[in-house]
Amino acid sequence: MRLTIQHETHYQFDDRANHSVQYLRLTPRHDPCQRVVEWNIGTPGRLGTWTDGFENQAHISVQDGPHEEIAVVVNGIVETWDTNGVVPDDDGLPPRIFLRETPFTIVTPKIEKFAGPFREALETDGTLAGMHALMAGIADEVAYEEGFTSVETDADHALKEGRGVCQDHAHLFIACARVLGVPARYVSGYLLAGRDNDSHLASHAWAEAHVDGLGWVSFDPTNRQSATDSYVRLAIAGDYLGASPVRGVREGGGSESLQVRVQVAQQQN
Secondary structure: OEEEEEEEEEEEEEEEEEEEEEEEOOOOOOEOOEEEEEEEEEOOOEEEEEEOOOOOEEEEEEEEEEEEEEEEEEEEEEEEOOOOOEEOOOOOOOHHHHHOOOOOOOOOHHHHHHHOOHHHHHHHHOHHHHHHHHHHHHHHHOEEOOOOOOOOOOHHHHHHHOEEOHHHHHHHHHHHHHHOOOOEEEEEEEEOOOOOOOOOOOEEEEEEEEEOOOEEEEEEOOOOEOOOOOEEEEEEEOOHHHHOOEEEEEEEOOOEEEEEEEEEEEOOO
């Protein structure tokens, strides 16, 4: 299907900032499950482009001089295909690098205890079945609920709270997969809500696990499913830090307020 996407991020500062740098991973990947038809990124600063270590297309926006706000506006069209949640493992990234610990996926005794019972399904029925069981277990254990976690929350805290959002589900899945010896990684992106899912936001995150002989398989505990053609992949990384759509630093400005608006719609023929 063809999806139209509009994504606006607006920072407002209490005082004037003198220098701001925004790191943007807001361009959909060129993958077998999707094709970018057109895509535009607008910012008030100088915009540079590079490809990061995970083969994500990234931009850096630098704004000099006094300013009291920053607006990043993205819009475009992406064509998607349903690949049953599978993408090939030919992206040049050795799967084993995704067994490394990351700041948001540190394995704790509580996570080890939670992941342990899924080892039987993994060993008896195979990696794919084991990961599906893990996805369902996380959805049962950590209810989707906003306001109890933040972008700084790690997997252990979300498990202890028993509540969280898609980012927390993805981090917990990755940490548990590592306990079970399965490489897993974080995916940021967009989701057309309401078609075959219960997503609350068009901006979304999920996980992918590596299954030998198959490739990278997506697991979205928030919606209890693998990715469909309703999903658009922006960036992959070990956790949120490496795949965050927008991150920045600035000099001055005081405290800030943030407004984000994301709309994903199916383009009608």
